[in-house]
Amino acid sequence: MAEGPDFSHxxxxxxxxxxxxxxxxxxxxxxxxxxxxxxxxxxxxKNGAFFRLADHLDRFERSLKAFRLVSPFDRGQMAMLxxxxxxxxxxxxxxxxxxxxxxxxxVAGSRRPADCDNTFIAYxxxxxxxxxxxxxxxxxxxxxxxxxxxxxxxxxxTAKNYHWGDLTKGLFEAHDAGADTAVxxxxxxxxxxxxxxxxxxxxxxxxxxxxRGALEGVTRRSALDVCAAxxxxxxxxxxxxxxxxxxxxxxxxxTAGGVMPASRVNxxxxxxxxxxxxxxxxxxxxxxxxxxxxxxTPLSFENFEQPFKDISA
Amino acid sequence: MAEGPDFSHxxxxxxxxxxxxxxxxxxxxxxxxxxxxxxxxxxxxKNGAFFRLADHLDRFERSLKAFRLVSPFDRGQMAMLxxxxxxxxxxxxxxxxxxxxxxxxxVAGSRRPADCDNTFIAYxxxxxxxxxxxxxxxxxxxxxxxxxxxxxxxxxxTAKNYHWGDLTKGLFEAHDAGADTAVxxxxxxxxxxxxxxxxxxxxxxxxxxxxRGALEGVTRRSALDVCAAxxxxxxxxxxxxxxxxxxxxxxxxxTAGGVMPASRVNxxxxxxxxxxxxxxxxxxxxxxxxxxxxxxTPLSFENFEQPFKDISA
Numbered sequence: 001m002a003e004g005p006d007f008s009h010x011x012x013x014x015x016x017x018x019x020x021x022x023x024x025x026x027x028x029x030x031x032x033x034x035x036x037x038x039x040x041x042x043x044x045x046k047n048g049a050f051f052r053l054a055d056h057l058d059r060f061e062r063s064l065k066a067f068r069l070v071s072p073f074d075r076g077q078m079a080m081l082x083x084x085x086x087x088x089x090x091x092x093x094x095x096x097x098x099x100x101x102x103x104x105x106x107v108a109g110s111r112r113p114a115d116c117d118n119t120f121i122a123y124x125x126x127x128x129x130x131x132x133x134x135x136x137x138x139x140x141x142x143x144x145x146x147x148x149x150x151x152x153x154x155x156x157x158t159a160k161n162y163h164w165g166d167l168t169k170g171l172f173e174a175h176d177a178g179a180d181t182a183v184x185x186x187x188x189x190x191x192x193x194x195x196x197x198x199x200x201x202x203x204x205x206x207x208x209x210x211x212r213g214a215l216e217g218v219t220r221r222s223a224l225d226v227c228a229a230x231x232x233x234x235x236x237x238x239x240x241x242x243x244x245x246x247x248x249x250x251x252x253x254x255t256a257g258g259v260m261p262a263s264r265v266n267x268x269x270x271x272x273x274x275x276x277x278x279x280x281x282x283x284x285x286x287x288x289x290x291x292x293x294x295x296x297t298p299l300s301f302e303n304f305e306q307p308f309k310d311i312s313a
Numbered sequence: 314m315a316e317g318p319d320f321s322h323x324x325x326x327x328x329x330x331x332x333x334x335x336x337x338x339x340x341x342x343x344x345x346x347x348x349x350x351x352x353x354x355x356x357x358x359k360n361g362a363f364f365r366l367a368d369h370l371d372r373f374e375r376s377l378k379a380f381r382l383v384s385p386f387d388r389g390q391m392a393m394l395x396x397x398x399x400x401x402x403x404x405x406x407x408x409x410x411x412x413x414x415x416x417x418x419x420v421a422g423s424r425r426p427a428d429c430d431n432t433f434i435a436y437x438x439x440x441x442x443x444x445x446x447x448x449x450x451x452x453x454x455x456x457x458x459x460x461x462x463x464x465x466x467x468x469x470x471t472a473k474n475y476h477w478g479d480l481t482k483g484l485f486e487a488h489d490a491g492a493d494t495a496v497x498x499x500x501x502x503x504x505x506x507x508x509x510x511x512x513x514x515x516x517x518x519x520x521x522x523x524x525r526g527a528l529e530g531v532t533r534r535s536a537l538d539v540c541a542a543x544x545x546x547x548x549x550x551x552x553x554x555x556x557x558x559x560x561x562x563x564x565x566x567x568t569a570g571g572v573m574p575a576s577r578v579n580x581x582x583x584x585x586x587x588x589x590x591x592x593x594x595x596x597x598x599x600x601x602x603x604x605x606x607x608x609x610t611p612l613s614f615e616n617f618e619q620p621f622k623d624i625s626a
Contacts, residue, residue: 025338
């Protein structure tokens, strides 16, 4: 019996074709690799529906512009291709990436970014928790890394990018110290972000998240939204390392994991070494927001040609 | 008639196999791509011999260590695989890269770099001039970019890496201004490097190259070596942007192009808008150094199994 490709571990749109994730590859000469000249976005699918897809597409378009990349597909086509990857994979809970690389020069030998044909890749793989679920349950142990975050003047952190060398170095510092993950400061001692997540603190009942050196996370926005709706005071503000170390509670926020409480930072133990009450409340509200139809784009898993249930989407 | 693969456009060792360069690809999930968690080195082959291969291997090993990457192959094996790529390609003048990526976690779902199996890739492609030959002949037009180089505290520039976002931004600034390429300063206004090359100035007959924020280039070292041998004063020193703008001459140095004179920087025209005399002399001496057997590792193009002519190499 002839069988089709196995997309169950993930499906990708790459080089103009739909392929199993194991076959989704880029050339070692693509400047997306050799110059990390690439942008991306990650949107998740929960219970068969995209969450805040329009917000992720908005940010992806802003990131493309920031790096002067032009996707060969327009917004609607990119959304369609990402949705088709999800449908092919059959994954009801998925991590869905859209990626645009600089590609390679049309003109042989050119070293000019403007001479390149940019490429678009999309893929859907099983859901990822940036902080594993068992660690989320006891609260993550954070480590303030000595490696400073790359400054915004050199690489714009609000345009999603793969310049992770500082975050990786910070992760090694954290793991060497026995912690789960890292928080990076800027050169002036202000809190920026961790490897793949925004940082929030709770102080005197108020929720605060860093105002600089960090991605403007969609999950961060959701966390601020649910706080506003629930009457929890919340705002974006400058946070110094002392604010972090003296916080009542800390939590992290990212698409790939959601709202993830911490229970330690360096040698400080927070809220009896457990996720704090406000962090836990925000986490619950965040997942409850996944019931709100205004944020959901449901998928038709039976219909590869028209993967969106609401064709006006 | 059965024909073998066509390696004439370049040959790669990738995923444990030798393949034509067009088939050399990495997974879109490799952290070498998604976190730019990768190091590399580039050595060139001129007239059928590697130039300063040992120096490039030394630096590659230092870069691996700096990023806590472990190649699955030892130094001798990596040299052998790179040499075999050259022999397969048949290229007598080649750009040869050795690359080590973080790879992917052995442990499903892990976000820890230490859980990854690192990968080694080598490839040989036709010689590249980072600054095209016709531009080298008239002298490159340089542009001092407003984008600051990523600080060494965040990403170590002496460990070769693909964190090029700042250099790419600088390149766009240069091209927008009608220049050929860019020079980046650090946040304090000191000269660092350009996209893929070290910067030298000539002042009062003395050759100076930047002491910070830059790769310790093998071509930079060759340039300093030939100056010493020829009685031209030369040293590594702090260079401010004013030193660059008021230089008598400027040249760039990189493996992929060698010593490449400039004739303009911003609105300044140097040495009658042509390559300067000392830059031109250093360039000639650099290419003459390619006759020195102590720097050469000749290849046997007939012998894939033993690609080195001197088997003690």
